[in-house]
Amino acid sequence: MYANKSIKPRVLVIHTGGTIGMQPSENGYTSVDGFEELVREKLDQSVHDTLPEFDLVELDPLLDSANLSPESWSTIASKVIEHYAQYDGFIVLHGTDTMAYSASALSFQLRGLSKPVIVTGSQIPLYELRNDALDNLITALIIAGFHPVPEVCIYFNGRLLRGNRSRKIKATGLDAFDSPNYPWLGQVGIHIELHSGLIRPAGTPQLAAANYQPGAVAMLPIYPGLPQSVIKATLTDKQIRGVIIQSYGVGNLPNHDKELMKLLEGAGKAGKVLVNLSSCLQAQVLHGTYATSAGLDKIGIVSGGNMTPEAAYSKLHTLLANSTNSEHVTALMQQDLCGELDQSSTSSSHSASSGSI
Structure with a gap:
């Protein structure tokens, strides 16, 4: 996909909120400042030299996905559209509760993609010693930066799923997402295995954030x-x-x-x-x-x-x-x-x- 191996691809990470960036508080897990520093600290302890370059932007305010609305879908899409020409791929960090809704909505606003848009998150915050966040994030970065997947996808716990075919099927299991009526686009174990015949081909981008009407x-x-x-x-x-x-x-x-x-x-x-x-x-x-x-x-x-x-x-x-x-x-x-x-x-x-x- 990238002929010049000396130039690393660039990925934009859009942090919307959700469990992946939360820390414990008196009222349960909540979003806090300093998430980018935590991400880079964790990646510095891993094989970060093999990862694509990335920048991270955050929504303000960060939202638990249970609080997202259709207007939020438009905000996320606008971030991708604003930076589409500057990056080779995109990651949307998102809470799991409404992740399937947002991934679906993004697919209808970002049609004809020529670059990956990978939605991911975690069931356990990155802050915790034992978590699923780091693996989901690292794998999403690799897919968004190095693999030809020009779709809005959900990556979660070894499964690459078409975003608008995905559902949250487990509240606490790490394998929280599946696509009941469509095969996985790929699975990740020792190797990243993509099913190219199932992945939509790159198209001519038709990118337009929708002006959603409340209650429609x-x-x-x-x-x-x-x-x-x-x-x-x-x-x-x-x-x-x-x-x-x-x-x-x-x-x-x-x-x-x-x-x-x-x-x-x-x-x-x-x-x-x-x-x-x-x-x-x-x-x-x-x-x-x-x-x-x-x-x-x-x-x-x-x-x-x-x-x-x-x-x-x-x-x-x-x-x-x-x-x-x-x-x-x-x-x-x-x-x-x-x-x-x-x-x-x-x-x-x-x-x-x-x-x-």
């Missing part, structure tokens, strides 16, 4: 006995322009609930974008497999295919931030824009190249 997207989980008041509040709220419906199995809804179906149909007619997504960890929505989903297309509900909830939510948020045309947004939700879904898993046959955010 809601998620409506379907469960037995779901109160009508919750359904109505979600589907009739004028601020909400799109709803991710988390249904059963392959997209089944309680179609005997006439009030639910009436509210869904009314929301579609009112111009809300309605996307059906399975609540199962591994699944794809296939309308018409059962009678309980056979009529959903007719009332304006589209399949989200096999997208993760994090990808569907951030994708819809990004599309609505850039378009007021609900029909256009609905069509793009069924298209694969940057590897977030299998095109065959939706009812649409649009080509991925036709999608313009």
Whole structure:
């Protein structure tokens, strides 16, 4: 990738907050100043001469990822865009709780990448003697600096995952992330093994931080006995322009609930974008497999295919931030824009190249 081996690649590390940079306090782990000094001190004790050059910038204020909002996704994307020409790769240090949301959102704002954007963090702070932070950081630096992975990825505990296919599956395990509906892009053991056939090719960068609209997207989980008041509040709220419906199995809804179906149909007619997504960890929505989903297309509900909830939510948020045309947004939700879904898993046959955010 780099013909001149005497010139080290340069990586920008964007520290957003999260466990990796925290220290204990009276109120539990919290972000503190001095993280860059700690990073360089730890790296000075390791094989730092084999690492790429790197600079580190921090968000101000640093945030526990539980406190991030869609506006934060735009802030992180803006940092990458601002420095895109100056660096060979990027690392986003991030808390694990909403890491999959941010990685997904970044993929839709940073399309056609020609450089790696690796999102990582840790379950144990770098400050602690026994931690997973140092290995995650060192490996992310090596991948971002020396390997042709022009995607937004999550690297965590030996797994390189497409960002918009990733989910946090364990709260305390070091192997906290996986991609249930897509293979790993690589695994790291004694060697770094990348699966080049799965990695998206470098493209022409289409980098644009989205102007997210607060409250534009809601998620409506379907469960037995779901109160009508919750359904109505979600589907009739004028601020909400799109709803991710988390249904059963392959997209089944309680179609005997006439009030639910009436509210869904009314929301579609009112111009809300309605996307059906399975609540199962591994699944794809296939309308018409059962009678309980056979009529959903007719009332304006589209399949989200096999997208993760994090990808569907951030994708819809990004599309609505850039378009007021609900029909256009609905069509793009069924298209694969940057590897977030299998095109065959939706009812649409649009080509991925036709999608313009």
